[in-house]
Each structure stands twice: as C-alpha cells, then as structure tokens.
Amino acid sequence: MNHNQNKRQAVVIGAGPGGLAAGMLLAGQGYKVDIYEKQAVIGGRSARLELGDYRFDRGATFLMMPHLLEEMFQKVGRSLYDYVDMQQLDPLYSLHFGDTVFRPSSDEEKTAAEIARVFPGDEQNYRNFMRVESVKYQKVEPLLRRPFGKLSDYIKQDAIKALPYLHLQDTVYGRLSRYFQDERLRWGFTFQAKYLGMSAWDCPGTFTILSYIEHHFGLHHPKGGVNQIFQAMADVIREYGGTIHTSTAVQKIQVEQGRAQGLLLENGEEVKADHVVLNGDFAASMNKLFEPGVLKKYTPEKIKDMKYSCSGAMLYLGVNKKIDLAHHSVHFAADYRKNVDEMTMHKVLSEDPSIYVHNPSVLDPTLAPEGKSSLYVLMPTPNTTADIDWDGQRAEIRQRMMDRLEQIPELAGLSDYIEEEMFFTPLQWEQELDIYNGALFNLSHKLGQMMYLRPHNRFEEVEGVYLVGGGTHPGSGLPTIFESAKISVGLIQEDDAKKQTASPLFKKGKEAGQCT
Incomplete structure (x- = not known):
C-alpha cells in the first residue's frame, strides 16, 4: 500500500466541502487522490472571498456540530483543532421581528429565560420542544449516516424505529405550531428550513431537527471564517500526498460499458482512475459531464422536471x-x-x-x-x-x-x-x-427527493462513480454534506474489499486490470 503504483487511484471532481471531505478521507486511508477544481480557489460555493483588505465567506456561514468534523479528522489521524481556532457563539444569533429582538442560546436555561422575557408563556413549550426533539434526533440521526441505495434499506431496524418520528405527513411549520403559541417564536424555529431552500410550510416535518441541532449543539465560528475548515482539509490531503488541481476544469467522465474509466480534462489531458467522486452541482454535472445517451434516468428532461x-x-x-x-x-x-x-x-x-x-x-x-x-x-x-x-x-x-x-x-x-x-x-x-x-441549496427535500428517492451515493447509473454534496443522500447543509462524503468513501472501501476477496476469479477475466 505504501508504493504509489500500488495505490488505488481516486479522482474527485470539485473541491467543494463534500469533495474535500471525501478527498481527505481517501488520502488518509491510503488512496492516491487527485482533486480537479474549475475555480481558482477551493471551497466551491463556500470558498473564501477577498475584496481589497476585507475577507468573507462566500457561502456557508453557520457551522454546527464540529464534533462530526472532528470525527472525520480523527479517522485520518488528525485533529481539526490543530488546524482551526474555533469559537462557540453565545447567543446563537439575534432574531429581529420589528422592534422585538430574540437572542437564544445553546444553554437551555438561558433560552427559557429569554423566551419568558420576550414571549412570556412559551418557555415551558420550548422545554417540551427540546425534550421531544431530542428523542426524534436520536431516532433519525442513524438514517443520515448510512446509504439509501436500495428499497430494502427502508426495512432495516433503524428505519422502522425512526418512522413514527419522521413526521412525513406534517410540515415543519405544522410541527412547530403544536409547540409554540407566539407566531414569531414559530418563525424563529422555522427559518432553518431555508438551509434546505424550502418553505417551512412545505418542508417535511422531519426537519424540525435542524433548529433542535442548533439549539442543542450550538453554533461555532472558525477564526478566519468557515472557509478555514476547507483549507484544513486541503492541508491534510496534501500531507497525505494528494493533489488539488485548481483552475482545472473537467470536460467529461469517461465511461465504457457502464463503468467510469477516468476523466477527460478541458485541457485535453486524460486521467485514469479506479473511482470517480463527483462533487459538482448534481444537475449541472448530469447535463455536462456525461456523453449523451450514457444516462438513462437523469436525462436533461428528467433533470429539468426535478x-x-x-x-x-x-x-x-x-x-x-x-x-x-x-x-x-x-x-x-x-x-x-x-x-x-x-x-x-x-x-x-x-x-x-x-x-x-x-x-x-x-x-x-x-x-x-x-x-x-x-x-x-x-x-x-x-x-x-x-x-x-x-x-x-x-x-x-x-x-x-x-x-x-x-x-x-x-x-x-x-x-x-x-x-x-x-x-x-x-x-x-x-x-x-x-x-x-x-438553486443554492441544491435539489429540494420534498418527499419524492429524500433518502432512496434522492440520487444515490453509489451512483445508480454508472459503476465506479460516487456522489457527494447536497444533491445526494442525506442532503444539503454542511453537516449532511460531510456525512455524504463519509458514506460514499465507506462504499468505495466496501467495493474495493469485495474486489480484493474476488480478485483470483477476476484475474482470469478481462477485468483483471481493475483489481490490481
């Protein structure tokens, strides 16, 4: 595994959050990793932006659940906190309803006191919300950590246990109306549906866990901006010998007999690969990166209808x-x-x-x-x-x-x-x-585009292609995008382990080249 020629080659299209997370996990686990990014900077729609002497996050500014990030760094023998100086926010944010300002905290007692001050009578309802949603989060969270690549994934124990808590027949606003009396307080717990680019009056009731996650785990600010997380991932990728090629656009994923062979870059160079990780915007990639006729399910017409x-x-x-x-x-x-x-x-x-x-x-x-x-x-x-x-x-x-x-x-x-x-x-x-x-938050999260009905992490149309980012399971928003990278890398390793055990049989056939 130590010699470069024995390493399995993974190419990643796009140095957005999902592509960098997948690249880091693969590089840290012995893969030869090359990431190709069309823009001059890393981070995708969440890159760092510089105007004169001022610095900005271009996209994501809310950072929650850094423990999930730390889990990923630890998988490759690193700690996020060696790279990034992280500060917890208290209060979480200020919510302005005309002249009324509400400043919740991740400290439940503080928030209950703040609600008693601003929305008297709703403080006990808040405590109920946190109690009930905590159970829901524990039931739903395992479904966000594993793939939904086949229908039988719905009948696994964790899915059956979670079903009563998913509130699929209700909406985020509907659920919150059961908790809170004051309309403004309901709004204060529904605006997170915007992270999914949806209306809280439309968004499946499952996603009340978003406001719970903020209120329970808190929000954090990395010094220098959220973009510093992606810089840290890029540093780890390079430490493990991976390469990030910026200002290098991919023209096509090369497919033969239903399997990805590698990439054709816009500069004419061909790159062979065992695995292709696709982190480009889902719909744009389907339309641009495959030869016409390769995709049967995600045709331009189907993409337009999503x-x-x-x-x-x-x-x-x-x-x-x-x-x-x-x-x-x-x-x-x-x-x-x-x-x-x-x-x-x-x-x-x-x-x-x-x-x-x-x-x-x-x-x-x-x-x-x-x-x-x-x-x-x-x-x-x-x-x-x-x-x-x-x-x-x-x-x-x-x-x-x-x-x-x-x-x-x-x-x-x-x-x-x-x-x-x-x-x-x-x-x-x-x-x-x-x-x-x-569409900044990618495919919407309506019921027909969730879990098994969302494009699969192990891409169902072309063998050897794995999706990461907001356009696959579990969905958009940084924590779920990072989960998509963990899921897809897990599938790559699983597929390689199968090939290794099957390799003697393979060597007799024409596919011997794929197993070495």
Whole structure:
C-alpha cells in the first residue's frame, strides 16, 4: 500500500466541502487522490472571498456540530483543532421581528429565560420542544449516516424505529405550531428550513431537527471564517500526498460499458482512475459531464422536471466602521409567510423581504482592518426559473437590499461607509459557479427527493462513480454534506474489499486490470 503504483487511484471532481471531505478521507486511508477544481480557489460555493483588505465567506456561514468534523479528522489521524481556532457563539444569533429582538442560546436555561422575557408563556413549550426533539434526533440521526441505495434499506431496524418520528405527513411549520403559541417564536424555529431552500410550510416535518441541532449543539465560528475548515482539509490531503488541481476544469467522465474509466480534462489531458467522486452541482454535472445517451434516468428532461431549492442575492460589503449587530442576525419580514410564499410559490421578489446579516468582525479581527467590518448580506430569492431579469434589474435589486438594510437601526446610513462591495445574483451563481437554476441549496427535500428517492451515493447509473454534496443522500447543509462524503468513501472501501476477496476469479477475466 505504501508504493504509489500500488495505490488505488481516486479522482474527485470539485473541491467543494463534500469533495474535500471525501478527498481527505481517501488520502488518509491510503488512496492516491487527485482533486480537479474549475475555480481558482477551493471551497466551491463556500470558498473564501477577498475584496481589497476585507475577507468573507462566500457561502456557508453557520457551522454546527464540529464534533462530526472532528470525527472525520480523527479517522485520518488528525485533529481539526490543530488546524482551526474555533469559537462557540453565545447567543446563537439575534432574531429581529420589528422592534422585538430574540437572542437564544445553546444553554437551555438561558433560552427559557429569554423566551419568558420576550414571549412570556412559551418557555415551558420550548422545554417540551427540546425534550421531544431530542428523542426524534436520536431516532433519525442513524438514517443520515448510512446509504439509501436500495428499497430494502427502508426495512432495516433503524428505519422502522425512526418512522413514527419522521413526521412525513406534517410540515415543519405544522410541527412547530403544536409547540409554540407566539407566531414569531414559530418563525424563529422555522427559518432553518431555508438551509434546505424550502418553505417551512412545505418542508417535511422531519426537519424540525435542524433548529433542535442548533439549539442543542450550538453554533461555532472558525477564526478566519468557515472557509478555514476547507483549507484544513486541503492541508491534510496534501500531507497525505494528494493533489488539488485548481483552475482545472473537467470536460467529461469517461465511461465504457457502464463503468467510469477516468476523466477527460478541458485541457485535453486524460486521467485514469479506479473511482470517480463527483462533487459538482448534481444537475449541472448530469447535463455536462456525461456523453449523451450514457444516462438513462437523469436525462436533461428528467433533470429539468426535478424540484430545486430557492436561491439568494448576496451583498458582500467592506464597511469603514464597527457595526453593532450580532455575529448572525435574521431580520424577518412583517409578513414572513407571505415573503416565503412569494419566493417559493409565486417566484417573485418581495416588497418586504426577510434578510440575513453576517457580521463576523464583531468577534474576529482577521476579516477586516482595525475599526472596520466585513458584512455579508443574504436575501433569499426565487431561483432562476423565475421570470426575473437579474441583469436588467441588477441595480434596482441591489438598491432594494440596501433600503432593507438601512431600515435596521444599527445600519442606518450604511451606504456612506461602504469601501468595498460585490453584489452577486442567482444568475451569477448559475453562470459563474455552475449551479443549476442558481438553486443554492441544491435539489429540494420534498418527499419524492429524500433518502432512496434522492440520487444515490453509489451512483445508480454508472459503476465506479460516487456522489457527494447536497444533491445526494442525506442532503444539503454542511453537516449532511460531510456525512455524504463519509458514506460514499465507506462504499468505495466496501467495493474495493469485495474486489480484493474476488480478485483470483477476476484475474482470469478481462477485468483483471481493475483489481490490481
């Protein structure tokens, strides 16, 4: 195993969170790993962004469950904390409903006291929520840690035990209405459905575990931003002899007789491989990376018919002053339900949008010069299937976001302090980062696109291809994307172990080359 020529070769398409996690696990377990990334930087839609002297996370800013990450690092003989300086957030975030501000914590007693102050009468309901959801989380969590590649996976013990807790016939909002009296408090526990790019009024009731996970395990900030996690993975990959090729696009996955043989790069180079790990955006990859006719299930027509998450318009602002807002703050529309319906059902831009502001400079001095702030603003929007002229209305949409921001007391007059700025639309997510429909959170998590009905980790159409990322099981959001990498790497190892035990038989046949 120590000699390079004896190592099994795994190629990874895309250095996003899932591709880097899979690459790290494979490299640390003796595989020869090459990762090919089209962009000049690693991290995919969650890369680091630099504007002048300001640093930003381009995508994910919420980091939960670092213990799952640490588990992965330990599998390859490393510790995440040797690479990343991690800080726990308290409070988790500030949620703004007009003039009412709610600041929950991962300390249950503190949150109960805060609810008694802001939403009196609901504090015991919160305790019930945490108690009941803790049981649900314990039942559902094992299903997120294993593949759903065949129908019989539903009749395994863990799935049968979890079924009554999945609340598949209910919605996230429906479940929360059973707990909380105050409508604003319900909103405060439903906005996490946005991580799946879905409306809480539509999203399967299973996903109340998202707010439970935040409230129970807390939220963390790595110094330098969430992108530092991906930098750490890249460092470990290189320590184990793996290579990350940035600015190197893949043109095609080469398939012969239903099995992936390797890659054709856009520079014309061919790369042979035993395994292909696909971390590109699922739908975009299906349309671009296979010769026409190879895929029978995920044809362009079928891809078009699948359901996709919402998108987001983004403002990254380098601001010449300190901003007195929490690290994470969510500013709800006066009629949040209407705002969500406009985005997901009617596919129009809301007059009164909700908005999320990330102000990490409040606790991390590395992201902006002294006395200044790096602000990241996300306005959830419809994806690019909406009839919106993102280029033509660019200035108007940016202005709408600025107007919304300046209504926040702490951000009044913000325009006068902007030194650096980048405005990024759903159309840019689609065109510049190859995200199908600009759907930031990938395939939606409706019932017909969950578990066995989601594209499989061991890709069902082409042998030797394994999917990681938000477009496969268990789904979108960083913790589940990391789980997808663990699941897919486990399947690769399982498949190799089978080949090893079967190798004498193989050697007689034409497939001997695949077993050495």
